[in-house]
Amino acid sequence: RRLFNWLKEKGVTAIVTGESGPGSLTRGGLEEYVSDCVIALEHRIVKQVCTRRLRIVKYRGSTHGTNKYPFLIDEQGISLLPVSTLGLEHEVSEERVSTGIERLDVMLGGQGVFRGSSVLVSGTSGTGKSSIAATFVDASCRRGERCLYFAYEESPNQVLRNLRSIGLDLAPWVSQGLLRFHAVRPASTGLEMHLVAMQKQIQQFRPQAVAVDPINALAQAGTLEDSHATIIRLIDFLKSRQITTLLTSLTHGGSVLESTDIAISSLIDTWILLRDIELGGERNRGLYILKSRGMAHSNQIREFVLTKRGVDLCDVYVGAEGVLTGSMRMAQEAREKAVARTRRVETERRARELRSKELALDAQIVALQAERERSANELQVILSEAEAAEETFQQDKARMARSRRADAGPDGAALTMEAKHE
Numbered sequence: 068r069r070l071f072n073w074l075k076e077k078g079v080t081a082i083v084t085g086e087s088g089p090g091s092l093t094r095g096g097l098e099e100y101v102s103d104c105v106i107a108l109e110h111r112i113v114k115q116v117c118t119r120r121l122r123i124v125k126y127r128g129s130t131h132g133t134n135k136y137p138f139l140i141d142e143q144g145i146s147l148l149p150v151s152t153l154g155l156e157h158e159v160s161e162e163r164v165s166t167g168i169e170r171l172d173v174m175l176g177g178q179g180v181f182r183g184s185s186v187l188v189s190g191t192s193g194t195g196k197s198s199i200a201a202t203f204v205d206a207s208c209r210r211g212e213r214c215l216y217f218a219y220e221e222s223p224n225q226v227l228r229n230l231r232s233i234g235l236d237l238a239p240w241v242s243q244g245l246l247r248f249h250a251v252r253p254a255s256t257g258l259e260m261h262l263v264a265m266q267k268q269i270q271q272f273r274p275q276a277v278a279v280d281p282i283n284a285l286a287q288a289g290t291l292e293d294s295h296a297t298i299i300r301l302i303d304f305l306k307s308r309q310i311t312t313l314l315t316s317l318t319h320g321g322s323v324l325e326s327t328d329i330a331i332s333s334l335i336d337t338w339i340l341l342r343d344i345e346l347g348g349e350r351n352r353g354l355y356i357l358k359s360r361g362m363a364h365s366n367q368i369r370e371f372v373l374t375k376r377g378v379d380l381c382d383v384y385v386g387a388e389g390v391l392t393g394s395m396r397m398a399q400e401a402r403e404k405a406v407a408r409t410r411r412v413e414t415e416r417r418a419r420e421l422r423s424k425e426l427a428l429d430a431q432i433v434a435l436q437a438e439r440e441r442s443a444n445e446l447q448v449i450l451s452e453a454e455a456a457e458e459t460f461q462q463d464k465a466r467m468a469r470s471r472r473a474d475a476g477p478d479g480a481a482l483t484m485e486a487k488h489e
Contacts, residue, residue: 071101092124103127109135111257116288118257121147137259146263157307159183164276164311167206168199170380171339174356174365180337181361182275183309185302187282187332189316190341194352195371195378196315197221199339200278201230201237202378203313208240212275215268216248219284223248234377247272258289258297266304277305282314282331291330298331336360341371354380 074081083102085093092099092107099105105124110117120135139146163178166186172179180186186203188196200216207214218226226248227238240246249268253261269277279301286294305312314335332338338357343350352371356364369380 071098099124116254116257118259120259137257137263139260139263143267146267155303157183157303158309160309164210165206166199167202167204168378168380170369171354174367174369174380175337175359176362176364180311180359182311183306184311184336184360185306185334186311186313186337186339187316187335188313188339188341189318191318191343194341194343195373196317196341197226197280198230198233198235198373198378199341200280200313200315201226201235204246204276204278205235205237205240207276207311208237208243208245212245213272214240214246214276214278215272215274216246217265217268217277217279218248218250219253219279219281222250226250232375233373234375247274253284253287256288258285258293261285261288262297262301265301269304269308269310274310277310277312278314279312280315281317283316295330299334302331302334344370 071081071083083098085098087093087107092105102125104126107122107124109120109122111120112118119138119140121138122135123131123133136147160182162182163176163180164182165172165179166175188199190196204214204216216223216226221229223241227236227241230237237246241248247268249264251261251264256264282298283294285297288294289297302312314331316331335358337359340355340357342353342355344353352373353368354371355366355368358364369382372379372381
């Protein structure tokens with residue numbers, strides 16, 4: 068006590084360290100009472116992983132946080148992570164950014180996702196979650212944006228090698244400084260240390276896009292509740308900086324697909340679900356959008372295809388037999404094309420027959436019209452000839468009567484029938 072009083076009299080700001088005793092902050096049990104500010108440090112061991120924590124026990128004359136805060140000591144000093152989230156007061160953007168998959172952008176209203184939003188891609192093993200994340204990263208780098216890729220299951224070289232099999236080469240973006248990998252095993256440190264490391268990487272690199280593959284790997288470093296709280300803080304941290312985030316989540320086979328192991332679906336703005344479709348002795352991938360806040364989106368299932376040219380989405384076949392994908396879809400489409408081709412050939416043949424018949428009928432009509440015209444002309448000739456013959460007959464009859472001078476009157480003119488009777 069005399070030491071503390073003397074330091075105060077001299078106006079010296081003093082930092083005094085001490086060891087905690089059993090059940091007390093200090094061994095003497097007096098220092099915390101005479102000090103103006105008391106900070107307690109401790110080690111916490113969860114799943115055989117140590118985490119340092121800091122708690123402000125008291126701070127006279129000032130408000131302060133009362134929670135335990137994890138902190139990290141590394142080559143750059145001490146990094147302290149607040150336990151509380153950053154709140155719900157971050158700015159939002161109307162700008163849309165592409166996912167890198169054209170048809171997926173079309174399903175998302177034609178323009179992609181909102182900048183600064185969070186996107187979750189979930190599905191069972193082998194459905195293509197990492198491929199979608201890598202395509203998103205590639206599209207961000209092509210726009211000239213910096214991107215940070217957190218990998219918890221594969222090394223950077225392994226990620227780069229595997230992605231070349233689907234036509235994605237991310238190595239040039241790494242060389243240009245647009246892409247940075249942070250790869251570490253989840254069990255190497257505690258959840259809080261992972262979050263501190265991620266925040267430090269983000270603050271140093273200042274990316275516009277972040278990919279975390281897979282996010283539920285962090286559950287290996289702590290309890291489910293701690294994992295959920297850590298991811299909430301991470302998402303809030305990224306949204307406060309308008310960083311577009313894509314998270315992948317592994318769903319175990321046999322579990323409900325429309326849920327996540329770490330219960331973060333309600334925090335996500337856009338949720339893309341990948342699923343296996345088993346049909347006809349083969350497994351194919353299907354994709355659909357479970358939700359996407361703030362935009363109209365498709366409710367249709369698309370077949371998700373990985374090729375040497377990258378990721379592509381195909382329309383599934385929906386018919387009387389249900390939804391068909393893969394070889395069964397191609398076989399059904401081939402059958403439909405054959406039926407359509409046969410129908411087209413039959414239609415063309417029938418059309419040719421009808422056109423020929425039409426031409427024949429037209430020819431018959433022309434012939435009949437010509438025959439009718441000939442008949443009309445012939446009738447006209449006959450009538451004209453008959454009229455001329457009748458006129459000639461009358462003229463000949465009159466001439467004959469005059470030449471015979473038959474029934475002539477006193478003046479020598481022929482008498483008519485009336486005159487004879489008189």
